[in-house]
Amino acid sequence: MERLDHLEHLDEHLVEELARVARETVRDELREQTRRRRRTAVLYATSGAAALYAGAAATPPARTTSPPPPSSR
Template sequence: MEHSDHLDHLEHLDKHLVEELAQVARETVRDELREQTRRQRRTAMLYAASGAVALYAGGALALALILGLAAGLPGWAAALITAAILGVIAYLLRGAAHPKHPHAAAVGEAAVPPGTPYPPMPSEAPLRPGIDPEGPHHRA
């Protein structure tokens, strides 16, 4: 009987140890996630600030271009030329962001042209062996 009490006591200690280890693991993971979140938040703030400063720098550059062109052209023409130049740059940057060759379609799928908001619908549902295409709602 004493042996059984000793085993029960060890089992209780094992359960207690497992609970403590689980608690320590949870706290460690929670602390690590907090630290990662803090670092990611700081990085995001720096990227946002960088983007805002770059936007103002681009505006100042565009204004300098307009003023430079306005020395020999009317102001409206200088602004129009600057807008066209910025539009071309934006178009080229957008093109650089998209891959030149779309990924090959999977076997049995039709290629979807770039810019299509959703894949085309097949003309009819595929038939699978053992499946009634009419479904149970059409049975009498």
């Protein structure tokens, strides 16, 4: 009977170790996915900012017109 108790203890230890490894693996994977998404978001933001600046540089300045002279009535 002592042998079975010893095996149960080993099984508990094995289950705890497997759970720890699984948690670490999932955490690492989520961290990597977050890094990739952040990097992609930064690239899109940079691209959008560059497009705005390029569009502003290519657009001629707006013409300002002077108001019509007041009528003499």
